[in-house]
Every structure is written in structure tokens, then in C-alpha cells.
Amino acid sequence: MVAVLRVVACGSVDDGKSTLIGRLLAATGGATDDQLDYARTTRRGGSTVAAGAVDYSLLTDGLEAEHEQGITIDVAHLFMDLPSGRRVIVADAPGHEQYTRNMAVAASTADVSVLLVDATKGVREQTRRHLAICALMGVPSVVAVVNKLDAVGWDRSVFDDLAGEVRAAADGFGMRADVIPASALDGDNVAAPSPRLPWYDGPTLLGALTAWEPAGSRAEAGYRLPVQYVIRADGFRGFAGTVVGGPVRPGDAVAVAGGGRTSTVDRLLGPGGADLDRAAPGTAVTMTLADDVDVRRGDLLATPEAIGDGPAPATAYSVTLIWTAEEPLRNGRSYLLRAGGRTLPAVVTAVRDRLDVVGGGKYAARALDLNDIGTVELTTDTPLSLDPYRESRHTGSLLLVDRVTKETVAAGMVRHALRRGRTVTPRAYTVDREARQRLKGQRAKVVWLTGLPGAGKSTIANTLERRLHGMGLHTYVLDGENVRGGLNKDLGFTPQGRAENVRRVAEVARILVDAGLIVVVALVSPFRTDRAAAKALFPGGDFAEVWVDTPAEECARRDPKGLYAQAEAGRLPNLTGHGQAYEPPEHPDLVVDGAGSPDEAADALCALLRV
């Protein structure tokens, strides 16, 4: 028996989700007298509940804004104990389209979707959207409730028609739906069979949730242990995390995914430190290994790939994203990717399509907006070991986080790996950066000069390089102007074009640093996130962000290339500082005064480079 069942209540706005869930809560003894009193005496905007009766939706809609607007905005989590002893965790989702991302959150952990359909309104666009999201999020079963039968005179034919329609819709998304007639308002068929539905002999909602069992459990498979924390004590080093897949037992082979290190599981400890002889999925464990292997938070301990069903590292994935931020996804942007206790930079290298969740079609897309769902390609520098989402909600899911605001901008479901890490695992050459640096007697570094057009970046870069050259140091200047004449001549000046421009220059700088050179980059690079992505390519301390700070009026006055004049004339819409914003660095390693002398700037930069 499944002891804990997770349910998402979904369906279109006002179909009666909160009322139904409140009813169920009360029927299973989960609502206290003072809560019921409150729901009896309080009324909210647009309420149709009779005076003196309990408005069951108020047992779950607890935010002030929800009272004012009379709708659910955020997910409520409610707990019920069924008479069978089963615990049900219900996530009551909002129906309104504006809050689709919250509904997706509620669906992300659910075993069962309780999908409401208003008998007076039928299957609506939002009903289909929620079904689609449930399918996408891997919710295995649907229990559809045709609600408000009181409002259609308990008419069997209305129910039969809608039941057929819901079943067909669910079928279209590859899901099977059981359908139950009910009235959440009056409580018919919620917990007890209704005399007003003599023509129906199926289960009540409570009955359906009591009887639910998963459709055949998965056979034993490879296990995964994403390491959350390394526990140390006298002579003890254990790796703590929650088991995914499996089960795993002491004596099992283990590999650190992506690293090639292997060992054997020595002990498995449960919470508190008691030895376990087997750990099933969902068990919080601490694992010790037979060998002394370096393992850290974010590493994935797992069945070795050679045995089969082990993770296969890759640096590019095809991922379905649900976009959750107001600011749209941009192709070429770098984000922070979070999965299994790791945070690392990832670039959206392609937006493949946007899904029309209702109609099922796919459209070509260049961006994703709030609540959009689409397929993208994500690339990371370091290989990641992700599973397809359909195989695991735990190791097949990820978050994208904005580099600056740290907001969660998307939830991602892995479709499949695109580029196996192994095929691009960098080959280690004997002559490496270290060796080249030694020969040159210098430490390779990047000095990244950012600032408005005309700020004096190129002049300063030139002065600096002359200085370094004179000291016998090996250098190279990457100037935006020059790079755009060749390597990047295919790129424009839109934010996407600029992001790619910065990315390529940063990659070239990385090669030059590997070659042992001191690299000076002179590039407008107006956007913080782009510069942060560039910085992320280098080990700490090897990348100095330098802001050449020159007043905008001074830049426009200098106008060495006549750009400002062209922009004034309306012929250069995307000029930074004119049509496009410049985002100054928040924590630059150095600020040089671009209005001052280039020699003073070079002095400060030499001090920064400690030469």
C-alpha cells in the first residue's frame, strides 16, 4: 500500500477545486471547529454560498488577496488522513491562467491529478491546459470530477457527455481518467455516495483516493545518490543524500558520475546513524565507501555506467522548460543551472519550439514568456549527469536561476542528452597552461575592460599592452571592433547578438589564457549577465572585470567613430548609451577613470596585475 499519496487539485477557474478540497478535508476530520466557524461566518467577494452555510473554499484560500478577488492565487497544501490510514497531501492549485506556473508547481510532485470540470461550463481551454501540464509533469493518474451537478438538475446525460469528453482529452495526452459526478457545494459523492445520483455506481472521490495504487512499480534499476553534504566525525567520512531509484545495498558497486572513480558501498546509515541493509528510493542515507575517494557536495554517487543503468555525463541536453519569470528567456543567455545540489553556469544555445499546450501543436520560437512551455538546448562547461525526466523526476529535473536577481526563471525536464560528455571530455595534454606559464615566467590572466563606446577602452588597452610588452610579458589584446570584423562578423547588436559576441570573445580569451598569455579584452559588453557568464569561464582570480568609467557626455563628445552622431540621426538604434542601456558592473575589480590619462589607468591596471 502507498502510505502517502500526493494529489494536485486542478481545472479551470471557479470549477470548484477549493470547495471540493475543503469538503474533503472536513469529511476526513481535518478541519477544526474554529476553522469551520470562520468559514461559516466569513464571506468573500462574489460568494454564492448561502448565509449560515460553510464556505468550504475558505478552508484553503488563506491569502488576503484571495479573499478580495474570490479566486485561488497560490498553492495551498492540506493534509488528510483517510480512514484507511493513508495520508493524502493535497496541493490545491489556482485555476486562473495567470497563475499557471503555480499550478505546475503543484503538479510537479503529484501522484494523482484531481481534475475538476464544471458541469455547467464543460471542458474548457484551461481544463486542457492543466491536463497537458499534468502529462508533462509526469502525473501518472487522473481522477476527473464533474462538479456542480446540482446546477444541472443531477442530469445523467450531462455527466455522460462530459465524462466522454474528459476521457478523450486525457487520452489525447496519453493519460487514463476515471470520472466521478459530484457537487462540491452540497457534498454529494465527495465522501459519501449521493441519493441524488442513483444512476451512478462508481466510487466517491474519497473512495477513489483510498483505492488508488500505482500502475505497477518499476523493476529494480540503477540507484543514484546526489550528495548533499559530507558528514565527518572521528575517523568517519560519509556522504549524505536521499536515494533515487535503486534500492542500494552495502557491497554494491559505486561510481562518482563523470569522474571515473569507482568503489564499493561499505555502509549505509539511516537518519541517526543506524546501519541499513537496504535503502529504497526516498530514504535519507549516509553512505560510506570502501576506498578513500574524493567526493563532494554536488557529486552523484551511482551505479557504474558499465553495469548498465548508470548515469551518462553530458554537456548538452534537450530540455522542456516551463518559463516562470516575467522577463522572457533569451536565446544565448547564460543562467545558473541547479540540479542535485550543484549550481553551474548553463547557456541556452537554442530555443527549438514553443508548445501550444491546448492544441498540442508546436511553434517555432525565439523566446519564451511567463508560463510558456517550450523545448530548448542547454549547454554546460562541466559535464552533468542528468536522466531523462520520464525515468526520474528527481535526477531528470532542473531549475534555471537568473544570475543577478537569483529568481527561479524556469523549471526544466530533461528530454535527452545531446552531447555525451565523454566525446568532448577535454583531452589532457602534457604541455599545459602551467607549463606554458612557467616557460614565459608569467601568470596568465584576463583583464576585461567594459564601458561605453568612446570611453577609451582601446586606448587604455593599447597603453597597457605596450607597458607589459616592455616588461617582457606575453600579451594579446582582443578588441571588440577587430573581432567584429572577422570571427563575429555574422553577429548584430541586439541583446542576443551581444550575448553571443561576449560569449565568443570570452571563449577565445580562455584559449589564450590556456596558451599562457595575459589577455586584455576591450569590449563594450553592456550587460551584466553576459559579463558574469564570461567571468564564470575562468578560475577565481584569473578574470578581472574593469570598468572604464567615462561620463556619457564625454563619450558622445569624443565620438571617435562617429557612432553617437549616427545614433542622433536615428541610423543606429542599438547604440549602447543611446538606444540601449549600459549596465555598469556592481562589483568591478577595478574602476578606472576614462576621462583621465591613459597612463594613470595603465598604472592602476599594472598594480592590479601585480607586475
Added chain:
Amino acid sequence: MAGEDAVLDMLEAEAVHILREVAGAFRRPVLLYSIGKDSSVLLHLALKAFAPGRMPFPVVHVDTGWKFREMIAFRDATAERLGLDLRVHTSPEEATPFTHGAHEYTRIKKTLTLRKALDDGGFEAAIGGARRDEERSRAKERIFSLREPGHRWEPRSQRPEFWWQANTELAEGQTMRVFPLSNWTELDVWRYIRREDIPVVPLYFSAPRPVVERNGSLIMVDDDRYPLEPGERPVERPVRFRTLGCYPLTSAVESKAENIDEIIDEMGRDRRSERAGRLIDGEGGTSMESKKSEGYF
């Protein structure tokens, strides 16, 4: 019952997972200890999560100066027994529930003191024992709940929590409150205390205690600072507490439940909610939400 144990196992595993995530993801986490039953469970879980190693964060208690004396004695004994790095914070400001009113008193002595304790300690993540079943607005709460600069809780800027993936990244000035017991019910807490044999403050068990009745609430007169009305005299009645806080603001329930089995039994019959006994909450349907916006736990 097998089902009961399986539910507790799931809840324990989930809470341990969350605690480990906090320890792994944040540089300076702290556990907020309120001495009550939820805190006792939280502490127990934090010890289990890192065994055989040590719990990798300190414990903070915000002492308003009006806690039950038995709570303070229990707190100190617990810290001693478990070897905790306990840090007690009190506000130097004069404020009492009687002179300032419950709301303002709570803001000064509890909310502001807590905020200062977190700021001074540079703590970026504070673990608390709040549960979603305690109160309507808490049912909407995240497990990883973001606080904007100044500890403001903004219902609209809360991050979506997909799967069991937490976004623990913080922008400048942001902090996190983390609630590992989010999915526990009051009954789960007692069942777990029973199963794991976790010590709790004796005030949870019925005993004859000196109480006065005020506006329908039974208040235990714990010391002579409590201003009695003319002619009012505490009488001994068999009472216990369902939640513990500041004694002048926490109402007792008449009860004969002297042990955990009897408490669990009584819970099956008592149809009032737990926080009905917390006088500071009783200020309208959404008062918890507004208190939280100010940084209350």
C-alpha cells in the same frame, strides 16, 4: 499501525533532506529554537540528519522575558544535555503585553529581536519549526521561504518550488527561512515524539496549575508580574498547553491528558485548532500574514 510508521518515515526523510540541503547550500545557517514541541522535533531531526557527525549550525533562542519558567529550565537543560551552541537573544527595550498590547509587544520583543539576532550573526538561512497545518496563510508557505532585505516576506515574490529542488541562491540582502516540518501535522508531531522518545516541556501534560480566566481564556499565572484584577485569584485547575509561548499570551486547555497516549487520544476528540490558544493570532482572519510581512516567524 503500519501506515502511521510509514508516514513518519516519509516525513522524517523529507525533513532530513531539507536540513542537509540547508547545511550544504548556505555558509551560515542557524536553527531557531522556540523550546516548544515542534522545536524539540526539529532539534531531534537536526541531530539525526548529521549523525555520527555534529549538527553544523548554532541554535538561537529569542527570549522575550515572559516565557514560562519551565520552558527556560527545559531549554537550558536541553542545551546542556546535547552540548548545543545555544545563543539567547533578548531585547533591551522595555515592553510588556500589558503596557504595549499583544501585537506591539510581540513586534518589539520577538520580531525585531529575531531580525537583529539574524543580522548580527550574519545568518543567511534560519531554520524554523513552522507547519503548514497551523494556520490558513501558512498553508501557502514555501519550504524555502525567501525574505527580501529587511526580512520582509512578500507573498508575491516567493519562488515557485518545483519537485524537491530548492533554489537556495540569494541576491544581495536576501535571506532564507526554511521550514523542514512544513508537511507535518500536529498529530504527526506527537506521534513522532512518542516513537522517538523525544523530551518535551512538561507543560504539555496535564497537571494542576494556577490559572485565571480572562475573556474565555485560561491564563496560567507563572510569576508575580502578572497584573491581577481586584479580587481576582488564581485557582488550581488541571490544565495543559497545546502550544507554548509567552505565558500571559498563551491560553491553557482543561485536560486530563497526562501522557502522550492521552494527548493523542484527546486530539481525536478536541475539535479546536492548536493556535486557537495563541492570543496574538486572534486578530482577524489574515493577521498571521501581516505579522509575517514584518519578519515574524
